[in-house]
Amino acid sequence: MKITKKLLSQSVITCLTALLLPLGAQAASDDAQKMHKLYEDNCASCHGSDLGGFIAPGLNAESLKGRSPTALRTIIMTGSFDTLMPPFYGRLSDDEIRGLVKHLQSTPKLANPAWTIDDIKASVKVIVKDESTLPAKPIYEIDDINNIIGVAARGKYGRGSGSKAVFINSVTHKQIGEVATGTAAHIIDYNPANPRWAYVKNDTAEIFKVDLYSMQVVRSVKTGFNGPGLGVSRDGKYIMAGSYVPHNAVILDADTLEPLKTFELEGIDPDGKMVTSDSGMVIGTPFADIFAIALENAGQVWVVDLKEGFPVTKIENVGRHLHDAFLTHGGSKLMVASYDDSIVTAIDLNERKIIKKLEAGCVPHVGGGAAVEVDGRTLGFGTNFGDCDKMVVSVWDLDKMEVVKQVPVSGGTESPAAHANAPYVAVDIISKDRRARTIQLIDKKTLEVVKTLDVGGHAYFPEYSADGKFLYVSAGYSGDEVVVYDSTSLEKVASIAMESPAGIFSHGRVKYMTRGLSPDEFENASKMKGAK
Amino acid sequence: MRLMALLGALMLGLLSTHRVNAAVIYAGQARAAAVCSQCHGIKTPSADAPFPPLAGRDVAYLKSALAQYRDKTRKSDIMNAIAGSLTDNDISNVAAYYAGLKP
Numbered sequence: 001m002k003i004t005k006k007l008l009s010q011s012v013i014t015c016l017t018a019l020l021l022p023l024g025a026q027a028a029s030d031d032a033q034k035m036h037k038l039y040e041d042n043c044a045s046c047h048g049s050d051l052g053g054f055i056a057p058g059l060n061a062e063s064l065k066g067r068s069p070t071a072l073r074t075i076i077m078t079g080s081f082d083t084l085m086p087p088f089y090g091r092l093s094d095d096e097i098r099g100l101v102k103h104l105q106s107t108p109k110l111a112n113p114a115w116t117i118d119d120i121k122a123s124v125k126v127i128v129k130d131e132s133t134l135p136a137k138p139i140y141e142i143d144d145i146n147n148i149i150g151v152a153a154r155g156k157y158g159r160g161s162g163s164k165a166v167f168i169n170s171v172t173h174k175q176i177g178e179v180a181t182g183t184a185a186h187i188i189d190y191n192p193a194n195p196r197w198a199y200v201k202n203d204t205a206e207i208f209k210v211d212l213y214s215m216q217v218v219r220s221v222k223t224g225f226n227g228p229g230l231g232v233s234r235d236g237k238y239i240m241a242g243s244y245v246p247h248n249a250v251i252l253d254a255d256t257l258e259p260l261k262t263f264e265l266e267g268i269d270p271d272g273k274m275v276t277s278d279s280g281m282v283i284g285t286p287f288a289d290i291f292a293i294a295l296e297n298a299g300q301v302w303v304v305d306l307k308e309g310f311p312v313t314k315i316e317n318v319g320r321h322l323h324d325a326f327l328t329h330g331g332s333k334l335m336v337a338s339y340d341d342s343i344v345t346a347i348d349l350n351e352r353k354i355i356k357k358l359e360a361g362c363v364p365h366v367g368g369g370a371a372v373e374v375d376g377r378t379l380g381f382g383t384n385f386g387d388c389d390k391m392v393v394s395v396w397d398l399d400k401m402e403v404v405k406q407v408p409v410s411g412g413t414e415s416p417a418a419h420a421n422a423p424y425v426a427v428d429i430i431s432k433d434r435r436a437r438t439i440q441l442i443d444k445k446t447l448e449v450v451k452t453l454d455v456g457g458h459a460y461f462p463e464y465s466a467d468g469k470f471l472y473v474s475a476g477y478s479g480d481e482v483v484v485y486d487s488t489s490l491e492k493v494a495s496i497a498m499e500s501p502a503g504i505f506s507h508g509r510v511k512y513m514t515r516g517l518s519p520d521e522f523e524n525a526s527k528m529k530g531a532k
Numbered sequence: 533m534r535l536m537a538l539l540g541a542l543m544l545g546l547l548s549t550h551r552v553n554a555a556v557i558y559a560g561q562a563r564a565a566a567v568c569s570q571c572h573g574i575k576t577p578s579a580d581a582p583f584p585p586l587a588g589r590d591v592a593y594l595k596s597a598l599a600q601y602r603d604k605t606r607k608s609d610i611m612n613a614i615a616g617s618l619t620d621n622d623i624s625n626v627a628a629y630y631a632g633l634k635p
Contacts, residue, residue, distance in 0.1 A: 077610065078570070078613075079570045079571075081566065081570060086570070086578075087570055087571050089571070089610055090581070091580075091581075091582060155578065155580070156577075156581060157581075160578075160579070160580035161579045162578055162580060456561075456565065456574070457565070478565045478569035478570065478573075478574050480569075480573055480574055480575060481574075481575075499578055499579070
């Protein structure tokens with residue numbers, strides 16, 4: 001608390017000085033402004049607009065204290081192997097790199113910048129004015145729109161021409177379209193009510209409404225500075241987006257992308273402290289007209305009703321540092337990963353309370369999760385990305401809400417893939433050495449690792465095609481391709497080249513809600529028939 | 533008939549070269565992934581990168597350039613530092629790998 005106050009007052013002083021000081025000092029702050037611009041244009045999409053870190057570490061006076069400027073310059077120049085940090089040699093001059101290091105080592109983490117509902121409103125761009133001019137069906141050959149697989153390509157520099165969402169026909173394994181996203185694409189979500197719309201969110205919190213039939217962006221909006229949280233309501237009418245910078249979330253009209261209401265993310269954390277919070281997962285569910293959003297630092301899950309005024313029910317004490325989650329039981333139960341106490345908390349979205357806290361491995365990151373029905377039981381699979389002695393994938397009985405097994409794997413894992421028709425649950429090993437090239441496959445019945453695939457590159461985000469016949473894997477970092485395997489024989493069948501592919505999102509997800517469940521889970525749950 | 537025999541011999545020749553090179557290319561790919569790909573890409577550099585593509589370049593050229601960078605007879609701060617870690621074997625393997633890629 002003290003530190004925050006100190007940082008705040010420091011930045012207030014910095015602002016005041018910039019306003020008041022005479023010419024000589026003004027030149028120095030001009031320089032700081034120039035450096036901040038350079039940071040925004042090259043670093044902020046990964047390291048955070050507030051210098052506080054996002055998908056990459058924070059770069060500020062505190063976090064870089066005691067680090068050798070020469071070593072930092074070298075990392076900027078050559079990049080950092082086994083991470084997404086690219087080499088800036090030839091893109092930034094030596095003077096710029098020196099200037100950046102000096103600037104970052106002397107600047108505290110910035111105060112939460114403002115990005116209000118008016119800013120969001122003003123950022124809406126209309127690219128296709130009259131949507132009735134769009135084609136009535138796909139302009140390319142495809143048997144079933146669920147065969148579309150979207151890949152979030154980051155681009156080597158996290159921005160530029162390599163940053164795009166790439167759409168592939170998962171029967172032919174050929175690219176059918178792509179849309180440029182400016183900065184690294186991060187999440188792709190599909191409209192459950194209208195198959196033509198996809199929503200892509202990039203690392204600078206812009207959302208693109210994509211027409212999958214003509215493969216083009218029709219509208220975009222900037223919801224914040226950084227943050228991946230994105231969900232679509234079951235009726236396809238609303239989108240909710242959550243940010244790391246600033247600490248807020250917004251509900252948008254899914255059709256126009258106009259903001260309807262913003263939410264300041266703050267609350268009392270499990271240790272009794274009032275904190276403002278990054279947004280973790282945002283999820284819509286086939287179970288009800290609600291969104292659930294995880295407040296990472298506050299350790300709370302908020303349930304927002306999609307009705308007049310968008311009222312919020314707050315569920316407290318869910319865990320310390322929440323992140324992602326997945327749905328089960330027709331979308332009425334939510335499994336939320338909590339990093340710092342290595343648990344996954346089961347939440348009843350109907351009762352709006354915690355059911356139970358289940359043991360996970362170290363630093364659970366469920367990455368969208370996976371659930372499969374085996375011999376009458378619904379088993380949930382949870383990945384854990386901490387590097388510790390206990391490297392496991394957790395398996396829970398989701399009916400009884402108890403741990404079935406902690407399956408030993410060869411390293412930290414980030415995302416599981418499962419499909420009702422595929423024999424294996426695939427998990428990506430992300431430990432920072434040769435293991436990062438591999439995907440391990442867990443037999444659904446024996447719950448043991450039966451095979452390890454060497455994909456090459458940094459292999460992550462496995463995803464099955466909607467029919468379950470093929471397993472897609474991103475060979476990111478140095479691999480620069482998406483590799484496709486036959487789900488049963490595990491033979492490599494195709495490769496699709498792109499820069500730094502990351503998350504893979506099957507359109508089939510709208511049918512099976514959580515990967516691995518039976519294909520019509522979403523529809524059944526919406527009709528309240530098949531939900532168990 | 534003679535044509536068939538010739539074709540057969542050619543095929544055999546191609547296959548056996550392929551086999552001899554396979555191990556080398558695999559090792560080259562692994563080394564390239566660890567040392568070169570950050571800038572030059574595992575197949576091609578980023579569209580936004582200032583680094584030259586290596587796919588399909590002449591193998592002898594790649595070998596001599598890498599050896600010169602390593603031995604500092606050709607000057608480049610960054611390449612002298614990076615190629616400095618490569619053995620003769622690494623250089624042959626990496627050169628064979630990139631030269632064998634379709635540009």
